[in-house]
Amino acid sequence: MAEKTKKIVIVESPKKAREIQKFLGKEFSVKATIGHFKDLPEKEMGVDLTSFKPKFVIKSPNHRKILSEIKKLAENAEVYIATDPDREGYAIGYFMYDELKKKAKEIKRAEFHEITPKHIKEVIKKAPKFEETNFGLFDAFLGRRVGDRIVGYILSPIASKEIGGRFSVGRVQSPAVRLVVEREREIQAFKPQPYYVLSVVLEKENIPFTAFYEKQRIEDRKTAEAVYTDIKDEKTATVIEVQKKTVKQSPKPPFTTSVLQQTANAQLRFSPEKTMMLAQDLFENGLITYHRTDSVRISDEALKKIRAFIKEHFGQEFLPPKAKKYRSKNTQADAHEAIRITNFVPLEKQKQLIQEKGLTEDHFKLLRLIYQRTIASQMKEAVYERTTALFEIKGHRFKTTGSVLTFEGYKKLYNIEDKEEAQKLPPLKKGETVKKLEQKLEEKWTKPPPRYTEGSLVKKLEELGIGRPSTYATIMKTIKDRGYVVKEGNALKPTQSAYELIDYLDKKYNWVVDYDFTKKMEEFLDYVEQNKKNWKEFVKQLYEKTQSSEKAVISKKMLDYALDLARKHNKDISDILDNPQELKKFIDSHKETKPTEKQIAYAKALAEKTGLELPEDVLQDKEKIKKWINKAKKEAMKTYQLSEKQKAVLIKNGREDLIDQPEKALKWLNNYFKKRRKK
Numbered sequence: 001m002a003e004k005t006k007k008i009v010i011v012e013s014p015k016k017a018r019e020i021q022k023f024l025g026k027e028f029s030v031k032a033t034i035g036h037f038k039d040l041p042e043k044e045m046g047v048d049l050t051s052f053k054p055k056f057v058i059k060s061p062n063h064r065k066i067l068s069e070i071k072k073l074a075e076n077a078e079v080y081i082a083t084d085p086d087r088e089g090y091a092i093g094y095f096m097y098d099e100l101k102k103k104a105k106e107i108k109r110a111e112f113h114e115i116t117p118k119h120i121k122e123v124i125k126k127a128p129k130f131e132e133t134n135f136g137l138f139d140a141f142l143g144r145r146v147g148d149r150i151v152g153y154i155l156s157p158i159a160s161k162e163i164g165g166r167f168s169v170g171r172v173q174s175p176a177v178r179l180v181v182e183r184e185r186e187i188q189a190f191k192p193q194p195y196y197v198l199s200v201v202l203e204k205e206n207i208p209f210t211a212f213y214e215k216q217r218i219e220d221r222k223t224a225e226a227v228y229t230d231i232k233d234e235k236t237a238t239v240i241e242v243q244k245k246t247v248k249q250s251p252k253p254p255f256t257t258s259v260l261q262q263t264a265n266a267q268l269r270f271s272p273e274k275t276m277m278l279a280q281d282l283f284e285n286g287l288i289t290y291h292r293t294d295s296v297r298i299s300d301e302a303l304k305k306i307r308a309f310i311k312e313h314f315g316q317e318f319l320p321p322k323a324k325k326y327r328s329k330n331t332q333a334d335a336h337e338a339i340r341i342t343n344f345v346p347l348e349k350q351k352q353l354i355q356e357k358g359l360t361e362d363h364f365k366l367l368r369l370i371y372q373r374t375i376a377s378q379m380k381e382a383v384y385e386r387t388t389a390l391f392e393i394k395g396h397r398f399k400t401t402g403s404v405l406t407f408e409g410y411k412k413l414y415n416i417e418d419k420e421e422a423q424k425l426p427p428l429k430k431g432e433t434v435k436k437l438e439q440k441l442e443e444k445w446t447k448p449p450p451r452y453t454e455g456s457l458v459k460k461l462e463e464l465g466i467g468r469p470s471t472y473a474t475i476m477k478t479i480k481d482r483g484y485v486v487k488e489g490n491a492l493k494p495t496q497s498a499y500e501l502i503d504y505l506d507k508k509y510n511w512v513v514d515y516d517f518t519k520k521m522e523e524f525l526d527y528v529e530q531n532k533k534n535w536k537e538f539v540k541q542l543y544e545k546t547q548s549s550e551k552a553v554i555s556k557k558m559l560d561y562a563l564d565l566a567r568k569h570n571k572d573i574s575d576i577l578d579n580p581q582e583l584k585k586f587i588d589s590h591k592e593t594k595p596t597e598k599q600i601a602y603a604k605a606l607a608e609k610t611g612l613e614l615p616e617d618v619l620q621d622k623e624k625i626k627k628w629i630n631k632a633k634k635e636a637m638k639t640y641q642l643s644e645k646q647k648a649v650l651i652k653n654g655r656e657d658l659i660d661q662p663e664k665a666l667k668w669l670n671n672y673f674k675k676r677r678k679k
Helices: 014-024 061-074 087-100 117-126 136-163 173-189 221-231 257-268 272-284 300-313 331-335 347-356 361-376 454-464 472-481 496-508 515-529 535-546 556-568 580-590 597-610 616-620 622-637 644-652 662-678
Strands: 007-011 028-032 078-081 106-109 194-204 207-213 236-249 382-393 396-407 433-445 485-488 491-494
Touching: 007 014, 007 061, 014 028, 014 117, 014 272, 028 061, 061 087, 078 087, 087 106, 087 136, 136 496, 136 515, 136 535, 173 454, 173 472, 173 491, 173 496, 173 515, 194 221, 194 396, 221 396, 221 433, 236 396, 257 272, 257 361, 257 454, 257 472, 272 361, 272 454, 272 472, 300 361, 347 361, 454 472, 454 515, 472 485, 515 535, 556 580, 597 616, 597 622, 616 622, 622 662, 644 662
Parallel strands: 007 028, 007 078, 078 106
Antiparallel strands: 194 207, 194 433, 207 396, 236 382, 236 433, 382 396, 485 491
């Protein structure tokens, strides 16, 4: 009788291996790599800077031992590489494929999106040959890993030396630090302004309610006080308009990675890395689907189970006529599913499962969020009856709003984000009068923008297109570990090192902290994954930028000037439009040497004002006229008077010390308005 072929399944974690072993039985042997078993070396660059070929090494003696065991087992076996279904997981799988391809009888790729018996058996049955899978995933991993290594290894020592101290530069971490620094500077520069809120308490049928002056924010104190005084002695208000409206509030879509991190941070105060650690455990224990995703899609099979669950536990009236289909912003994402529960049972049973698996209270808190969001996403909308009424008191209009929940819908399950006002209004009719009990005038102050929390920073990075589901938590951890941000309560505050690094990079390597460039590079990696671009081109672009400390961003002014010169000299410069060095060379060899009409007129006006001589040869030479203008401006400064508007800006920003130093004041004002324009 022919010997049965051995079947081996390879995953990353021992916990996942044990769980899958239970489902597959003795026919299979399930082994774990224990995360990345190969990586770039720790103490050297590990990348050839001519060919960009990386040198991956086995991470530790333990990983070497595991690899040799797997190699022995794989001899003439049927191997299923079942590492995580994303770039990082695929990379671990690819390295393993590379090690085993000459030994194994056959190597297949199994992508487990949930660790449940049915799903695992189905995936194993349909697993394609590894050779038929998308190698673009590995190329995208190479681009990110090698590109990030080059940026970090080349720029960190330069930054450390030039700033003084230990600094680390990262392709994605540095823009994240820039966001925190810019927000802190906005807060520091913020000057609170007063405004006034006028309200009245009205009553009908013993039900008191509050109405606000129609201009909710009154900027001017005198206006606010005049209205307050005018209505003070009035005892009634007249209803001049009543509007009733049915308002529906829809449930939110199921979780993506970033929204799960944001929600867990806001509601449970979990850091993104804690959320991901807990989610990893929930996934490996078969309680949720894969937790690194930017999809909001739920599979048809899961939708049927969710709808059956709603019907059984909440009743038919909470079930929409047909399943709600959510679409992801990124259409590529919908190959995966959202993060959802895998056991469609009530919350008490979910808690029991957590306990059976030996997991903690924090695991349960996160699972509860995922459970609520999964089920609620398929329930009917909540319905409110919203009443808006307008009142007149001595010619002044006041407005009130009240809402009554007429159908709970998904809020029967959870009701956290209730935006509707809970104020209860009595029945109101146009033309009737109601009692006025009191009025209140409050002085309030405008508030600066809030500091980022880890959750809101993840949201901002996602909005800017920086980072991906697998990297948000790592970015947060890195900027804290490297000492660029500290947590005050739940808020992120930049350290002195963060200011020093961002100011340095802004001057010397602006591209590293340029949001748009970072976004384009993330998109480049997406194209690599789709086999539309080459990973080496990605790395080459980054390497070339690290070799130039000039601002590699070509300004519109420079580009327009170069194109104008090219037209005048009948030259084709299309091949150098994105090369700052070549563009500069072209400008230097073709630029005008004669001053512009504007420069000549300005110089003549300065000569008249200051009495300085303006020689003819200066009027013929662009460089000479520049120097002359600078000299004349200094002369003019001696008698220069700041305008009242300029003085007001200085006072508002606490720089009264510059009022008697016009030259310094103008320099400061120039920088101030430049920064304002950038924002």
